[in-house]
Amino acid sequence: MMVLGALLYLVTFVCSIVILIAAFKESVGQGFLCLCIPLYILYFAFAKFEHDKKTLILGVWLGSGVVGAALYGIGIGSALSDL
Amino acid sequence: MARAFGGEGPARLEAVLFSRHSIGLAQLILALSVVLPPKGLGITVCWLQAISGLPCPGCGLTRSVTSLTHGHLESALRYHPFGILVWLLAVILASWPLWGQQLRRRCFDWLRRYEQLSWRSYLAAVYSFVAFGTGRALLLALERID
Secondary structure (H helix, E strand, O other): OHHHHHHHHHHHHHHHHHHHHHHHHHOHHHHHHHHHOOOHHHHHHHHOOOOOOHHHHHHHHHHHHHHHHHHHHHHHHHHHHHO | OOOOOOOOOOOOHHHHHOOHHHHHHHHHHHHHHHHOOOOOOOOOOOHHHHHHOOOOOOOOHHHHHHHHHOOOHHHHHHHOOOHHHHHHHHHHHHHHHHOOHHHHHHHHHHHHHOHHHHHHHHHHHHHHHHHHHHHHHHHHHHHHHO
C-alpha cells in the first residue's frame, strides 16, 4: 500500500514539476507564487496553465495525488496498528 | 505575451522577468526577508512537505533569502544553494522602478540582442533549480527507505 502510495506521489511530483516549469515560463513571479503560496499552483494549473495535454496532466496530477495520499495514509495506519 | 510552453517559440525574457507582478513580488520577498528570522518560523507552508515529509524544489528558499539579507552567506547556501540567485534576481527586480530610463532601455536592448542566449540561460537556471529540488527529494526518500 505504502509503496503504491509513494509511486503515486512520484507521479504527482512529476506533474507538479511540469506545471511549475510552465509557470516560470509564463513569468518569474508566477513561478515563485506557485512555489511559495500554498495551493496557488492549483489556481495556476486550472486558470493559466496552457498545454496540449492539459486535461491529461491535471487529471493525473490530482488523481494520483488524492489516491496516493489515501493509500499512503492507509499504509501508515495499518503499519501503526501492527505495532 | 508569446507563450513558450506548447511550441509557440520563446517568450521575450523581458516580459517574463519584468512584469508588474514579478516586480511587486520581488519587493514583497525582500521586505519579508528583512522582517523574518533567518532560521525560519518553524512552520511549513509547503503542501508537499506537509503531506509526504519530502521537500519540494522551493523548500528552504525563504530561509536562504532571509539569511542572505541578514548577511549569513554560509547558512544561506546550506538552506538552498539557489537562494543567492533568487536574492540577486529579487534585488534587481525590486529596484527596477528606481533604474533610470536610459539604463532600463540599455538593459532591454541587450536582452533583445541576445534573446536566444538570455532565454536559454533563464531556462537552464529554471531546469537546474527543478533538477536540484528533485534530486534532493529523491535522496531524502532513498535515505528513508534505507
